[in-house]
Amino acid sequence: MTEVDYRRISAVEWSEKLAKFKGRSLFRPLSNQEKSDSPYTHAIKPQEDGHCPFLVENLCFIHSQSGAEAKPSICQLFPYCFNETPSGVYATVSFVSMGVIYNSGKALSEQKEFLITKLNEFKKLFPDHHPNWSQLQLIVGEPLAWPDYLAIEDALFDRLRDRGKSIDMRFLEASRYLIDYATARRAQSGQTKTLPAEGVEGNKLKRLDLNLLIALHRVYFPSAPLGKGEGDFSVASFLNQFFLSYLLPLRFKLASNSFAIDELVALPWPENDNDMEDLLFRYFFSRIFAKLYFGAGFGQLSLIAGFHHLIVLLALLKLQARALALSRGAPAVSLVDLVAAIRQLEKRLGETKLGGYAAPLLELLLFSPGRLKRIVAASH
Known part of the structure; x- marks a missing residue:
């Protein structure tokens, strides 16, 4: 206050x-x-x-x-959110709101005058809030102009809107598009260094993959109340966790329970549940539309690392929803579990910061297309 x-x-x-x-x-x-x-x-x-x-x-x-x-x-101001970018201010809504979760009320496109009022209130509250988009990168070391980004975003949305495919597949195809785009740009500029391939070692999670999932789960779905800065992604805590993983089992912790990943994925994800699929699509569409996943919108991550971070979040939402279902003794995951997971995640994304060496480490961990495929396969 x-x-x-x-x-x-x-x-x-x-x-x-x-x-x-x-x-x-x-x-x-x-x-x-x-x-x-x-x-x-x-x-x-x-x-x-x-x-x-x-x-x-x-x-x-x-x-x-x-x-x-x-x-x-x-x-x-709740549930309205505003993000200032080089092409104007983008208005979205917070998925902490149950009204937003269930898509009730008027569309934002029908509330222009009201949104202008709320934007003015936002500016009075945060008069010096002007995100810095001048360091935008496609990948580390590859500057990206804003008009080029907007064209890329259109291509991402084209792939994500393909309702004939699962949301997992849509995200992986969008990731492939980004990697191909970056590869083509490097070739045009005469760079010979290749980008990592997806690999042929199969979709089984590696130790580093699971450690990344556990570390980010602790950040976005903490099992106990956190103090200021305690829930930020930390290089030191990640490395400590990685070395301890050779001695102690890695488990996803909730307030009153914990689960191994095998326990979670043993609970099948509902196939062809239109309500759950639609909620996931609307949630991630909103974050992409608002530019709240890369650059000044999220920790100054490069576009590819930021988009891959969204894919990891998709996997974590599915794992957390399963954990919530198991915790209440449910025989299957339902919409209520996914709703609870999304509201938890939305709140924490608004509180988390990437300071120190956290962003460079995430750039490194999130770049591999092979890692993304393994994580998506493990959470399916």
């Missing part, structure tokens, strides 16, 4: 409005690190389940008691 938000909301005696607030501390000041480069000064303390205490029966209690204008500034 901003200082103005805090003063307005903390001035209310919430315990007089709802018994569960009696004797409870609802707010905390942010640390200096948390406040850095931010308009916020305070935070609402989450409940034990991680949810906002003002979420009562799936509705905002502040809103219900005092109106939308009384909510924290960032909550008034």
Whole structure:
């Protein structure tokens, strides 16, 4: 919350409005690190389940008691998201919202005037927010002009819209297109260094592949509440995990359980479930359309590494949905499991940062087409 938000909301005696607030501390000041480069000064303390205490029966209690204008500034923007790029500002919505998950309400294309209002509110809250797209790269060392990117994006969407194929296959074909595009560009410029091939060793996961999945699962689906920076991808923790994997089994951890990857993939992924397939498509389409997966949109990753990161996220969503299904004793994965996984992921993607050597390490780990094929095959 901003200082103005805090003063307005903390001035209310919430315990007089709802018994569960009696004797409870609802707010905390942010640390200096948390406040850095931010308009916020305070935070609402989450409940034990991680949810906002003002979420009562799936509705905002502040809103219900005092109106939308009384909510924290960032909550008034929710679920709308804005990303400034060289070709303008792209508006999307957060998949933390259940309305967005179930595709209810008006299309954004029908809300132009309202979106302009929300964009102005966003600019007032973040007046110095101007993402730096000047270092855009196709792969490391290969600069990419923005108009060229937009043409590539059209080609990616053409492949991802092919509903006659599984979403796994669509993503792999889009990845192949990017690798072929990069190869052709290198050839045109006279570079003789070849890009990695897919390999012929089969689709069995290698130790490094599984370590990458486990490390990113811990970042995006933490089994316990995280402090500021604790959920960021770290080179040191990844290397420590990799060496320990020779001594200890690698497991996907949830709050009250953990699973080996063999346990997860033994639960079949539903075939031909149109609702689940549509949700996955809409989720990833939104991130690509908003440019929130590479460059200034995500950790300054190159386009190919950023797109491959999306493919790993697709695999992780399927694995996490299986883990949630097993945890509740379900005989099969259902839409409710995928919804929960996507909401978890969406929240964490908005909080995660790639600092230090994290981005270079991900560039290295995410470039291999063979690794991507093995990861997709393992999560299918």
